[in-house]
Amino acid sequence: MMACIEIAPDAMKLLIVEDEVKTAEYLHKGLAEQGCAVDVAHDGIEGRHLALTHDYDVIVLDAMLPGIDGFTLLRELRAVRQTPVIMLTARDSIEDRVRGLHEGADDYLVKPFSFLELLARLQALQRRGRTQEPTQIRIANLQIDLLARKAWRGGERIDLSAKEFALLAVLARRQGEILSKTAIAELVWDMNFDSNTNVVEVAIKRLRAKVDNAFTPKLLHTVRGMGYVLEARDDGGARTEPMS
Amino acid sequence: MKRSITTRLVLMFALGALATLTLIGAALYGVLERELVRHQNDELNTHLQNMRYSMEHFGDLEHWARQQVKMDTLTPADASVRFWVLSDDPRFLYGKGLDEMERVNQGAAGRGMLTLPSSGRTYRTLSMRLAPFQERPAVRLIVGVDTAPFEHTLRTFLAALALLTLAAVALVMALGWWIARIGLRPLQRLSEQARALRPKTLSQRLHLERLPVELEDLTAAFNGALGRLEEAYRQLEGFNADVAHELRTPLANLIGGTQVALSRPRSAAEFQDTLQSNLEELERLRSIVNDMLFLARADQGEAATGLTAADVAHEVEMTIEFFEPLLDETGTSVAIQGELRAQATMNIALFRRALSNLLQNAIEHSAAGAQLAVTISRRAGATWIAVANPGEAIAAAHLPRLFDRFYRVDSARHDAGEVHGHGLGLAIVKAVAAMHGGATLATSEDGLTTIAFSIAERAPAAG
Numbered sequence: 001m002m003a004c005i006e007i008a009p010d011a012m013k014l015l016i017v018e019d020e021v022k023t024a025e026y027l028h029k030g031l032a033e034q035g036c037a038v039d040v041a042h043d044g045i046e047g048r049h050l051a052l053t054h055d056y057d058v059i060v061l062d063a064m065l066p067g068i069d070g071f072t073l074l075r076e077l078r079a080v081r082q083t084p085v086i087m088l089t090a091r092d093s094i095e096d097r098v099r100g101l102h103e104g105a106d107d108y109l110v111k112p113f114s115f116l117e118l119l120a121r122l123q124a125l126q127r128r129g130r131t132q133e134p135t136q137i138r139i140a141n142l143q144i145d146l147l148a149r150k151a152w153r154g155g156e157r158i159d160l161s162a163k164e165f166a167l168l169a170v171l172a173r174r175q176g177e178i179l180s181k182t183a184i185a186e187l188v189w190d191m192n193f194d195s196n197t198n199v200v201e202v203a204i205k206r207l208r209a210k211v212d213n214a215f216t217p218k219l220l221h222t223v224r225g226m227g228y229v230l231e232a233r234d235d236g237g238a239r240t241e242p243m244s
Numbered sequence: 245m246k247r248s249i250t251t252r253l254v255l256m257f258a259l260g261a262l263a264t265l266t267l268i269g270a271a272l273y274g275v276l277e278r279e280l281v282r283h284q285n286d287e288l289n290t291h292l293q294n295m296r297y298s299m300e301h302f303g304d305l306e307h308w309a310r311q312q313v314k315m316d317t318l319t320p321a322d323a324s325v326r327f328w329v330l331s332d333d334p335r336f337l338y339g340k341g342l343d344e345m346e347r348v349n350q351g352a353a354g355r356g357m358l359t360l361p362s363s364g365r366t367y368r369t370l371s372m373r374l375a376p377f378q379e380r381p382a383v384r385l386i387v388g389v390d391t392a393p394f395e396h397t398l399r400t401f402l403a404a405l406a407l408l409t410l411a412a413v414a415l416v417m418a419l420g421w422w423i424a425r426i427g428l429r430p431l432q433r434l435s436e437q438a439r440a441l442r443p444k445t446l447s448q449r450l451h452l453e454r455l456p457v458e459l460e461d462l463t464a465a466f467n468g469a470l471g472r473l474e475e476a477y478r479q480l481e482g483f484n485a486d487v488a489h490e491l492r493t494p495l496a497n498l499i500g501g502t503q504v505a506l507s508r509p510r511s512a513a514e515f516q517d518t519l520q521s522n523l524e525e526l527e528r529l530r531s532i533v534n535d536m537l538f539l540a541r542a543d544q545g546e547a548a549t550g551l552t553a554a555d556v557a558h559e560v561e562m563t564i565e566f567f568e569p570l571l572d573e574t575g576t577s578v579a580i581q582g583e584l585r586a587q588a589t590m591n592i593a594l595f596r597r598a599l600s601n602l603l604q605n606a607i608e609h610s611a612a613g614a615q616l617a618v619t620i621s622r623r624a625g626a627t628w629i630a631v632a633n634p635g636e637a638i639a640a641a642h643l644p645r646l647f648d649r650f651y652r653v654d655s656a657r658h659d660a661g662e663v664h665g666h667g668l669g670l671a672i673v674k675a676v677a678a679m680h681g682g683a684t685l686a687t688s689e690d691g692l693t694t695i696a697f698s699i700a701e702r703a704p705a706a707g
């Protein structure tokens with residue numbers, strides 16, 4: 001499962017300031033189901049009031065808002081608090097981006113964004129405070145040594161190429177987190193764009209052949225339409241299906 | 245206020261006429277003035293010679309008395325001609341206002357101008373000194389002609405001249421307006437033709453036959469622009485149809501799939517399956533829309549930002565590395581050749597995107613086990629990256645259009661097989677090249693298809 005509260009023992013507390021009702025609604029629902037405590041404000045005034053009077057772990061802030069716009073809200077917030085802020089900008093315009101980051105946003109997302117993308121950014125913001133990356137990861141009987149760059153399955157050494165190991169490590173570091181093909185291409189190969197190619201599918205297929213095919217339980221799952229996730233499941237993965 | 249050609253022409257005609265007429269008038273005035281002066285001088289001379297003869301030959305008082313009568317007779321009632329004789333002997337003085345004459349500065353002997361303070365009249369004078377003879381002492385003989393009639397003539401002439409000039413300028417303006425209207429009539433015809441142009445009659449052009457040569461260039465240029473506009477318009481129409489077609493399939497799948505799912509009670513697993521299928525279609529739509537937005541920004545002339553100097557061969561290697569799983573799978577190999585030390589100023593993400601589109605395209609269009617080549621070269625102030633793959637020859641007519649949006653050489657072949665792009669891949673390559681001040685090129689010969697793009701050595705400044 002994707003976990004909003006990966007590190008924090010208590011639920012992550014979020015504020016969503018978004019005037020588009022449908023967007024606010026699905027964000028609220030999606031994040032609440034991830035175990036986060038979510039407040040929603042539909043305009044800048046209400047958003048400012050909530051942001052200034054409550055302690056949030058992260059604020060998701062739309063740039064274009066009725067009442068007062070997101071940039072103004074951010075400026076006023078920064079005068080008082082350092083709550084992490086993810087800005088949502090409507091256009092992929094450099095000015096908005098620069099302006100947002102300049103005025104103290106911690107991250108930004110260009111609308112339309114996918115829910116997975118937002119989750120990944122939230123998790124990245126949470127991870128920021130983490131003290132140290134683990135050097136060993138264990139998922140069921142899969143064991144990964146990130147320093148030695150070696151992997152074992154049930155004690156048996158798996159022979160992986162450098163990129164295959166990088167792919168496995170990216171998935172393992174974010175175990176339980178669904179990674180889109182675009183995110184994988186970016187994290188493993190530094191390709192920052194929708195590539196319209198099946199490279200990631202093929203790479204996952206090849207990794208699965210080495211890591212999963214000969215072993216149980218299955219760990220590398222395809223989440224159709226969304227991406228891939230590395231996790232141990234008890235239910236046999238009703239919502240996943242193996243790659244053909 | 246808008247500038248009118250007619251008004252400008254009329255004003256220029258008027259200025260031209262005014263300048264010409266003023267010059268002629270000034271010249272005529274000068275001639276007339278000189279002639280009048282000459283005429284007055286002749287008159288003065290005649291009078292002076294007349295007096296001088298009798299005064300030089302007869303010096304007795306009797307003749308002097310007769311001389312005075314003669315001068316009285318010759319002085320007209322209006323005093324337009326006057327005589328003065330000045331001498332030290334009071335018997336030999338003649339003329340009115342002699343005491344004033346004493347005060348008037350006589351100036352050098354000969355010609356001069358004289359204004360009498362008592363009457364205020366100005367005389368043109370001629371004077372002569374006569375040596376003593378018999379009883380007569382040395383005298384100074386002065387003849388004066390009133391200049392008032394002369395001044396009057398000049399003034400009248402000047403007024404007439406000014407009046408005529410103004411009348412002539414007005415006439416020239418009226419004529420000029422009429423001439424300009426006639427001269428500009430072809431322009432009016434041209435604008436009537438242009439006004440008749442409609443999007444529906446895009447192939448219509450302005451007629452050159454009845455136009456004067458001066459307008460031919462403009463009209464030809466305008467027709468050229470119309471031609472380009474027509475082409476762009478047709479492309480846009482085709483593009484809109486392509487977009488609609490491209491979006492229609494996923495939309496139909498979404499609507500149909502959802503309708504089927506909702507038409508009877510189903511298990512959660514079945515709904516989940518429908519949603520997952522929907523998500524795939526939605527991702528496809530998102531990808532098309534994102535790519536089209538990207539192309540639209542490039543169309544608006546947006547230049548690449550975040551430019552850094554990069555090692556071209558290194559970026560090529562990195563992109564090929566990304567494709568390695570796919571290359572391994574198909575047994576395809578890629579060679580990097582050419583100028584491996586080339587450096588270029590580029591946005592690395594955009595460069596990789598363009599190159600990965602080319603590699604994807606090359607892998608899709610070549611048989612398993614094929615040998616691909618990426619060639620880096622430098623020519624004409626640009627760095628070229630060419631991706632070559634062995635494959636079916638592409639007809640020359642298709643080559644330049646490969647970079648058009650949604651253009652497919654053989655749509656049947658692609659729609660049947662597994663398609664990872666949506667017909668925008670090469671259009672994006674072209675957009676990336678344009679954002680770096682570069683160009684694209686496609687060739688197909690000897691069973692080798694090569695598609696290349698370039699990056700200007702001095703990429704446009706970030707902005």
